[in-house]
Amino acid sequence: MPTLIVVRLRPTDPTTGAAFTAALAGLTITAYDLGYADTLTGVELGSASGVFSSGTVGDDAVDITTTGIVQHYADVGAPGPVVRVPTAAATAIIVANPPAGHPEYPGAGSFDLRLTLERGGTAIADNRIDTNVTVVEVAGALSNDQNAYLAMPPSAYAVIPAAGQGAAGALNLAPGDPPPSFAALVTAVDGVLAKDPADGATLAHRVQLTPAQAQQVAAELVWDRAVFPPPAEPRPLGEMYTDPPADPGVKPEDAENDRHRFEAELAGYYATHDAQVLRLGGFVYAASAAMLCERLSAGEDIAGAGPAGATLLGSRAALLTFPLITGAASGSTLTHAGVRLTGTPRLDPAFVVPAAYFYALAADQPPHVDTGQRYGMALADPETKVLTLLDNAVATGMVGTTELPVAAAVPAVAVGPAQVARRLGAFGAAAGSAAEVPLTAPVRPLIDGWLGYAGASGTIDADFWTAAVAASPGAYLTLVLHVVTDNFPPLIAAVTGPPLSVSTVAELAAVSDGQWRALFLPPGAPPRLDLLPPFTQVAPQSTPADQVDAFL
Numbered sequence: 001m002p003t004l005i006v007v008r009l010r011p012t013d014p015t016t017g018a019a020f021t022a023a024l025a026g027l028t029i030t031a032y033d034l035g036y037a038d039t040l041t042g043v044e045l046g047s048a049s050g051v052f053s054s055g056t057v058g059d060d061a062v063d064i065t066t067t068g069i070v071q072h073y074a075d076v077g078a079p080g081p082v083v084r085v086p087t088a089a090a091t092a093i094i095v096a097n098p099p100a101g102h103p104e105y106p107g108a109g110s111f112d113l114r115l116t117l118e119r120g121g122t123a124i125a126d127n128r129i130d131t132n133v134t135v136v137e138v139a140g141a142l143s144n145d146q147n148a149y150l151a152m153p154p155s156a157y158a159v160i161p162a163a164g165q166g167a168a169g170a171l172n173l174a175p176g177d178p179p180p181s182f183a184a185l186v187t188a189v190d191g192v193l194a195k196d197p198a199d200g201a202t203l204a205h206r207v208q209l210t211p212a213q214a215q216q217v218a219a220e221l222v223w224d225r226a227v228f229p230p231p232a233e234p235r236p237l238g239e240m241y242t243d244p245p246a247d248p249g250v251k252p253e254d255a256e257n258d259r260h261r262f263e264a265e266l267a268g269y270y271a272t273h274d275a276q277v278l279r280l281g282g283f284v285y286a287a288s289a290a291m292l293c294e295r296l297s298a299g300e301d302i303a304g305a306g307p308a309g310a311t312l313l314g315s316r317a318a319l320l321t322f323p324l325i326t327g328a329a330s331g332s333t334l335t336h337a338g339v340r341l342t343g344t345p346r347l348d349p350a351f352v353v354p355a356a357y358f359y360a361l362a363a364d365q366p367p368h369v370d371t372g373q374r375y376g377m378a379l380a381d382p383e384t385k386v387l388t389l390l391d392n393a394v395a396t397g398m399v400g401t402t403e404l405p406v407a408a409a410v411p412a413v414a415v416g417p418a419q420v421a422r423r424l425g426a427f428g429a430a431a432g433s434a435a436e437v438p439l440t441a442p443v444r445p446l447i448d449g450w451l452g453y454a455g456a457s458g459t460i461d462a463d464f465w466t467a468a469v470a471a472s473p474g475a476y477l478t479l480v481l482h483v484v485t486d487n488f489p490p491l492i493a494a495v496t497g498p499p500l501s502v503s504t505v506a507e508l509a510a511v512s513d514g515q516w517r518a519l520f521l522p523p524g525a526p527p528r529l530d531l532l533p534p535f536t537q538v539a540p541q542s543t544p545a546d547q548v549d550a551f552l
Contacts, residue, residue: 005046
């Protein structure tokens with residue numbers, strides 16, 4: 001028994017039947033069912049495309065599997081010759097084919113409907129969700145009579161703009177709507193920038209938009225007069241505003257009522273769209289700032305982007321925290337350590353954070369919060385808070401489960417919220433005191449793996465570090481030696497050379513106090529003060545033996 005989703009289609013504004021026929025050309029409507037497991041995209045149910053527009057009385061035969069959009073008609077001319085003309089309405093019939101076992105409440109056909117509309121490959125905005133729609137269950141085969149479908153009760157409605165107008169440009173936000181998705185917003189903004197200022201630069205590759213520029217772009221996107229025309233004059237303007245009426249046939253009270261209604265409609269029209277411009281302008285500014293934040297995370301300095309035209313400095317250091325895996329009981333309560341990774345001129349590989357996630361973290365900030373402040377707040381927030389905000393942004397469709405960098409000159413590697421939260425936390429903690437380790441070849445394998453790990457930080461020790469340490473013992477030893485020696489190269493060289501010849505952290509943990517003392521205080525030879533790190537000089541009068549004790 002076929003299940004049919006019936007979608008009624010209308011124009012944005014009254015028009016002729018022929019004009020609506022043109023508007024339907026190339027249209028495809030796809031239906032998705034939202035549910036507990038997927039509240040954003042939904043499960044595809046089916047689609048309708050191909051237009052049937054009858055032009056002859058009695059021409060009612062239709063195959064909705066190939067022409068699933070049926071334009072309404074009117075037979076006119078009686079009592080004389082009757083002719084059939086198209087009207088400005090249509091019905092799309094979508095045969096629903098949910099996957100086997102698809103769950104639905106309260107009944108099998110009570111879909112929570114999300115529609116996507118495309119015309120000639122170009123998207124038409126439709127943000128409405130119809131919950132628990134009514135479908136039509138057909139007993140037997142599908143009818144070949146268009147009138148059977150035109151008589152069916154609708155499951156949902158959709159608005160179709162005139163041909164060549166209102167598609168893929170406008171971004172309209174209803175009160176309470178979440179911020180638009182980063183991808184859709186950037187595409188729309190780039191469409192505006194391509195024509196004004198038409199300088200060839202996309203949002204990702206231009207300087208920060210000013211708040212005024214962001215508002216201008218937003219206005220271009222919101223004020224689509226083809227989709228949202230101004231209210232029509234209920235009578236000629238002169239009749240409404242000439243007092244007393246110049247035409248004796250005009251009743252003053254009727255003219256006054258029409259004038260008040262027109263003024264109220266016009267005021268509401270401007271107020272609604274101006275409010276949308278103001279809100280969307282904030283999101284446009286946030287997207288622009290996010291592009292610069294991505295570049296800062298890649299270590300790029302951005303001239304003129306700071307307060308009073310100052311240069312914003314990119315991140316060139318990150319704190320890497322790791323577990324101490326020695327393979328032996330050390331008796332120490334210290335379970336983790338950290339090193340400050342540095343790069344010249346910047347970290348390589350980059351700890352880049354895609355612009356989409358910076359947008360998600362600060363989309364609701366007002367435009368007077370500049371790029372530097374947004375970047376600083378992202379670095380200062382705890383990892384758990386950042387991850388919660390990003391997970392919420394994914395759930396509402398602002399960003400994807402993974403995103404690519406789009407503004408920085410780095411490899412296009414997708415990352416997800418957990419990776420972003422760790423990277424921002426590493427940048428934010430880099431200002432503290434920790435042993436400094438240049439991000440070079442000796443530690444590169446571990447850093448590549450850490451950057452690529454997409455799992456949760458709560459299980460990173462077991463899920464990443466244990467296997468990574470076993471696979472790259474030399475790189476791990478380098479990190480630990482920088483911690484143990486407080487980044488003291490002479491001692492690092494001495495530990496890895498004879499007589500100790502340490503090559504793994506397990507071997508380092510096995511070095512006894514006696515071996516350390518023999519290294520620093522060789523019998524029958526002067527103390528090796530050159531191997532003792534500065535932190536062992538705990539007091540001006542410290543002896544070599546005191547310094548060794550301090551080290552141990």
